[in-house]
Amino acid sequence: ASDGVDVNGYIVYCPCMGRFGNQADQFLGALAFAKSVNRTLVLPAWVEYIPYKTGSIQVPFDKYFKPEAILPYHKVITMERFMTELAPKVWPPEKRFSFCYIQRGNGKGCDAKDGNPFGPFWDNYKVDFVGSEIFGPELHYLAIYKGNGKLSWQEKYPGDTWPVLAFVGPPSGFPVESTNVHLQEYLVWQDDIEKKSRDFISSLPKGPFIGIHLRNGADWSRACELVDGTQTHLFSSPQCLGYHQENGKLTAEMCYPSTSTIIKQLKRAVKKINATSIFVASDRNHLITDLNTALQNLNVVVRKLPYDSPHVDLAVLGRSNLFIGNCVSSFSAFVKRSRDVHGFASEFWGYPPDLRR
Ligand code: GFB
Known part of the structure; x- marks a missing residue:
């Protein structure tokens, strides 16, 4: 419409599950869902957790990615712009219902602000809800993939009476559905992240480099015990x-590869692409000393970023000549998808299992 309002309505949601990789997976599903019901997707903040601190912080979507890069696929607006420019018109306080699939918490409704990051997320935008709308199983967002959901969402919640569907959690599954993996192409880094990754890469020795992701923090070793x-x-x-x-089957080595598996696989990869350096991204132990010692005869240097930035790590991994990631981790999955867009090669630790011989 001429006043900039989408008459088909908006989708708002809290990325209330998992950390960056999980949220990115679910973002792609939410984007596909918004397109299938022809509503503008409001780009939520990324929810981040600070080690040893309670609560969460909300980082505007466009701190990391360019909203305009998504537009060729579907209409989007950042949550910050939506709240200041459009919410006064289409989502006044008395119309703020939260949507959930089934009831949450102790009450009868969605309890949209109960717990972390639920409360801090909506508080960040000064949103309170006046009621809940439980949409139930016949309208599950995944129904669209079975081909029978699209009409019902629009019939039950037409844009003129329900301009905003505000979901308590992502209207999508985890991991990302196979049909939505390709939507990664619309996630384009902001220039400063792109620049930092290029600057870092140009500081490496001339020649091909291998990017590796070592997911080895305490939460991960616990998860891999399963x-x-x-x-x-x-x-x-x-x-x-x-x-x-x-x-094939999931193995413990794929989830938490041993140092010897990592070294064997790296030696093979270095020879395969004539790598001159290895870039290591990790949430805890980069194994720099072990890798330098093990690989010194191959004339490769092993480096990591001189500062901590998960997003620059992701961007550098995305540009490596060969990526070796963790099959189980959604942080690795982000890298794999972004490489697939360009046809760049990726491998996984301990996979296929015969690589370990
Ligand atoms: O991204 P993420 O959902 O991937 O969560 P998983 C892992 C987080 O750990 C990232 C940090 O968002 C980063 O903050 N991290 C992991 C890293 N790898 C790196 C790295 O190479 N470099 C840097 N700088 N940071 C899931 C969680 O993690 O693991 C779930 O989302 C749960 O909540 C599960 O905890 C066990 O899929 O690997």
Whole structure:
């Protein structure tokens, strides 16, 4: 419309599950959902957690990614702009209902602000809800993939009476559905992240480099303890095992590779692409000393960023000549998807299992 309002309405949601990689997976599903119901997607802040501190912080979507890069696929607006420019018109305080699939918490409704990051997220935008709207199983957002949801969402919640559907959590699944993996192409880094990654890469020795992701923090070793050879799938593992487990079984080495597996696989990769350096991204132990010692005969240097930035880590990994990631981690999955967009090669630790011989 001429006043800049989308008459089909808006989708707002809290990325209330997991950290960056999880949120990015679910973002792609939310984007596909918004397109399927033809509503503008309001780009939520990224929810971040500060170690040893309670609560969460909300980082505007466009701190990391360019909203305009998504527009060729679907209409979007940042949450900050939506709240200041459009909410006074389309979402006045008395019309703020929260949407959930089934009731949450102790009450009868969605309890949209109960707990962290739920409360801090909406408080960040000074949003309070006057009521709940439980949409129930026949309208699950995944129904669109079965081909019978689209009309019902629009019939039950037409844009003129329900201009804003505000979801308590992401209207999408985890991991990202196979049909939405390609939407990664619309996530384009902001210039400063792009520049930092280029600057870092130009500080490496001339020649090809391998980017590796070592997910080895305490939360990860606990999660990997679940892997006992019986599971077919954990977190992001469909990215290598396939969405129908067509590519084999999950192993503990794929989730938490031993240092010797990492070294064996790296030596093979260095020879394969004639790498001159290795870039290591990690949430805890970069293994710089072990890797430098093990690889010194191959004339490669092992480096990490001189500062902590998950996003620059992701951007550098995305540009490496070969990426070796963790099949189970959604942080690795972000890198794998962004490389697939350009046809860049990726491998996974301990996968396929015969690589370990
Ligand atoms: O991204 P993420 O959802 O991936 O969460 P997973 C892991 C977080 O750890 C990232 C940090 O968002 C980063 O903050 N991190 C991990 C890293 N790898 C790196 C790295 O290479 N460099 C830097 N700088 N930071 C899931 C969680 O993690 O793991 C779930 O989302 C749960 O909540 C599960 O905890 C066990 O899929 O790896």
